[in-house]
Structure formats: C-alpha cells, structure tokens
Amino acid sequence: MAKYGFGLDLGGTTCKCGLFTNEGELLDKWEVPTDTSNGGVNILKNLAAAVKEKMAEKNISADDVSGVGIGIPGPVSGDxxxxxxxxxxWGVFNVEKEFSDELGGIKVKAGNDANVAALGEAWMGAAKEYSSSVMVTLGTGVGGGVIINDEIITGAAGAAGEIGHIRVNYTEEMTCGCGNHGCLEQYCSATGIARLAKIRLAMNEDESGLxxxxxxxIDAKAVFDEAKKGDVVAKEVVKRACEYLAQGLQVISAVVNPEAFVIGGGVSKAGQILIDEVEYRFNQIAFHGCRNTKIILATLGNDAGIYGAMKLIL
Incomplete structure (x- = not known):
C-alpha cells in the first residue's frame, strides 16, 4: 500500500517541493530552480530527477508513492x-502524461497553482472545517481558487477562480495586465494598493507618514503600517482597496455561496486590519443569504501550494 506522495508548486523562478504521508504530514520540503531556457524544455526532466533523488535518499520505492501532484502557473484543464x-x-501539452513518463509511470495530477493553493488551505489550512471555500490570493496580482464540496472548480477552459479580473470599476482608464480596465487586481494586489496610495498622495498636500x-x-506594507498608526491618508487608501475587494467577494458569494473566503498572499500579512475592513464592507453590500460567509486569513503561507498539490493525487 502506497504511503507517500509528492506535492510540487511550480513557479517561474523556483519549484517548491514537499514529501508527504498520505495523511497529510509534511516530512520534508526543498526547492529546485526553474530552468525556463529553451521554452522550459528541461523543467519536467529536472523535477523528475529531484523527486527520484529524494526517493533514493529516503529509501522510498515507486510502489510506496501514491503519485506526484503539481501546481502550475497557468490554466490547466481537467485532463x-x-x-x-x-x-x-510552455505552449499546449499534456503535462500529466509527459511528467508521468519522466517519472517512470508514477501517477501525476496537475492543476492551476492558485486553485491548488486553495485546495491546500481547504485540506490542511484555514478552511479545513469547511467543505466549500474560496481562496483569494493578494500578491503581485490577485488570484484565487474555488472549492465546492471539497472539489476544485476549474471551469470549461481552466479559468475558474480568476478573481483578479472581476470588473469592479467601470470608469478606470488605466489598463490592467490582462488588457481590460477596472479589474479587482488593479486595486487589491500589492501593486494595486501602492498605485492607489500614489494617486491619493498626488491629489493634494495632506499630511501623511507615506x-x-x-x-x-511606497508599497502595500507601508500603507497598512501607516494605517495601523492612524495615518488618515493611509486609512483612506486601505478603505478604498477593501471596498473594491468586498465588491468582488459579494459577486462571488452570490454565485457560489461558499462557507468561507480565505485571504492569502503577501498583502494578507497586514493581518486583522484587512479582515475587519473587508468584513465590515462585505456585510453592508452582500445579499442577505450570503452575509454569514466567514472571511479568514490563510494559515499555510507559502506551503499552501505543496499541500494542495499533494491533495490532488489522493
């Protein structure tokens, strides 16, 4: 009976790797550099070598391995x-088949990295007591993952959970990285919050620690740090960002009605001030049947992806 599995969280710079028991205990974790040269042709070869090396080091045979799960920074279809x-x-190809071949036939399951992180938080993190949750990752961009009845919702083209591209402002003139205007990502990502602060500071000469x-x-951390000290301008910026985030969450809640929203990513390090602001605004605008949705901070940090990747194969 297989006892172990591997969870890999593949990024553009490094791949985080975890060796787990099938019960979800993390036994070891390490990182492998991501070689993006020549169209990323060596990435799967390198990861397969790293997994095999760890199996040899820990004296684990292929029969002892349930499989290898991998989170990927892009859309992944159900197959x-x-x-x-x-x-x-990378272009278009079956990553599960190619990676499994590199691993000598060990089972591989792949998913979008944000979806996989959401699955990790649902399995062993902040949302483990809920069967339906939506993770919102506030980092350089805004990503997300939707878990309903313990299953990832991937959508027809693998684009479900692209929360950062819900349109929340119809008058925005700046273009989002996706090519549209007024996306949630433009206001609630780390870069978005910094942008709001710079716009606000340019409006007048109001005193501010910023x-x-x-x-x-000026970055999102500085904005939240000043807001916690009572800085009026910083508090205004936090309020504005949280109004937009609450707007996005109320749209999602009316569609999938999760038990909880899990807020992760670098911006979530702001802590309770972020949760309190979003919760207050969400409760003002959400449909009455959705107002008891919990809004909580993620707990697995950078390990959410490897936990979720492991859960993919179980």
Missing part, C-alpha cells in the same frame, strides 16, 4: 493539458 504558461515558456517614503518605494 491535465496545460494551455500556455507564459512565464515558463510622504517620508520615496514615491517609488
């Missing part, structure tokens, strides 16, 4: 086909 990963150089920071160095 394991990757549909272009720009920052890896003015002591060179404009190019």
């Amino acid at each position: 394991g086909v990757v549909n272009r990963c720009v920052n890896l150089g 003015r002591a920071i060179p404009t190019e160095n």
Whole structure:
C-alpha cells in the first residue's frame, strides 16, 4: 500500500517541493530552480530527477508513492493539458502524461497553482472545517481558487477562480495586465494598493507618514503600517482597496455561496486590519443569504501550494 506522495508548486523562478504521508504530514520540503531556457524544455526532466533523488535518499520505492501532484502557473484543464504558461515558456501539452513518463509511470495530477493553493488551505489550512471555500490570493496580482464540496472548480477552459479580473470599476482608464480596465487586481494586489496610495498622495498636500517614503518605494506594507498608526491618508487608501475587494467577494458569494473566503498572499500579512475592513464592507453590500460567509486569513503561507498539490493525487 502506497504511503507517500509528492506535492510540487511550480513557479517561474523556483519549484517548491514537499514529501508527504498520505495523511497529510509534511516530512520534508526543498526547492529546485526553474530552468525556463529553451521554452522550459528541461523543467519536467529536472523535477523528475529531484523527486527520484529524494526517493533514493529516503529509501522510498515507486510502489510506496501514491503519485506526484503539481501546481502550475497557468490554466490547466481537467485532463491535465496545460494551455500556455507564459512565464515558463510552455505552449499546449499534456503535462500529466509527459511528467508521468519522466517519472517512470508514477501517477501525476496537475492543476492551476492558485486553485491548488486553495485546495491546500481547504485540506490542511484555514478552511479545513469547511467543505466549500474560496481562496483569494493578494500578491503581485490577485488570484484565487474555488472549492465546492471539497472539489476544485476549474471551469470549461481552466479559468475558474480568476478573481483578479472581476470588473469592479467601470470608469478606470488605466489598463490592467490582462488588457481590460477596472479589474479587482488593479486595486487589491500589492501593486494595486501602492498605485492607489500614489494617486491619493498626488491629489493634494495632506499630511501623511507615506510622504517620508520615496514615491517609488511606497508599497502595500507601508500603507497598512501607516494605517495601523492612524495615518488618515493611509486609512483612506486601505478603505478604498477593501471596498473594491468586498465588491468582488459579494459577486462571488452570490454565485457560489461558499462557507468561507480565505485571504492569502503577501498583502494578507497586514493581518486583522484587512479582515475587519473587508468584513465590515462585505456585510453592508452582500445579499442577505450570503452575509454569514466567514472571511479568514490563510494559515499555510507559502506551503499552501505543496499541500494542495499533494491533495490532488489522493
């Protein structure tokens, strides 16, 4: 009976790797550099070598391995086909089949990295007591994953959970990275919050601790740090970002009605101030049947992806 599995969280710079028991105990974790040269042709070879090396080190045979799960930064269909990963150089191919071949036939399951992180939080993190949850990752961009009845909702083209591209402002003139205007990502990502702060500071000469920071160095952390000290301008920026986030969450809640929203990513390190602001605004605008949705902080941090990748194969 297989006892172990591997969870891999593949990024453009490194791949986080975890060796787990089938019960979800993390036994070991390490990182492998991502070789994106030549269209990422060596990525799966390198990861297979790293998994085999760990199996040899721990004296684990192929029969002892349930499988290898992998989270990928791009759309992945239910049958394991990757549909272009720009920052890896990948086109369209069946990653599950190719990776399994590299591993000598060990079972492989693949999923979008944000969906997989959501699954990790649902399995062993903040949402483990809920069967339906939506994870919202506030990082350089805004990503997400939808878990309903313990299953990832991937959508027809693997694009379900692209929460960052819900349109929340119809008057925005700046273009989002996706080519549209007024996406949630433009206001609630780390870069979005910094942008809101710079716009607000340019509006007038109001006193603010943020003015002591060179404009190019203003980031989301600085905004939240100043807001916690009571800085009026920073508090306004936090309020605005949280209004947009609450708007996005109320749309999602009316469609899938999860038990909980799990807020993760670098911006979530702001902590309770973020949760309190979003919760207050969400409860003002959400449909009455959705207002008891919990809004909670993620707990697995950077390990959510490897936990979720492991859960894919179980």
